[in-house]
Amino acid sequence: MTPTAITYFVAAFAGVFSLTAFVGWVLMPAWSAYTRGWERAAALFLSLYVLATFLAVGFAMGVAVIYFWDRIT
Numbered sequence: 001m002t003p004t005a006i007t008y009f010v011a012a013f014a015g016v017f018s019l020t021a022f023v024g025w026v027l028m029p030a031w032s033a034y035t036r037g038w039e040r041a042a043a044l045f046l047s048l049y050v051l052a053t054f055l056a057v058g059f060a061m062g063v064a065v066i067y068f069w070d071r072i073t
Contacts, residue, residue: 018054026050 001009030043065072 022051022054 026047030047034040
């Protein structure tokens with residue numbers, strides 16, 4: 001495999017693993033904690049804020065690594 005293909009493979013695996021973890025650890029407990037439809041819908045909607053926070057923190061960490069790469073290595 002080429003280095004580019006390995007990078008794409010790792011990125012795809014990380015994305016699928018992260019999405020699976022989010023569904024299993026955030027969405028499923030939020031869904032099963034309530035019985036009424038509107039409560040479940042509200043919990044799922046609010047869990048999108050959790051997903052947005054995860055994405056923002058991950059993006060910020062990636063930017064920090066890129067910015068400080070010459071000091072890290």
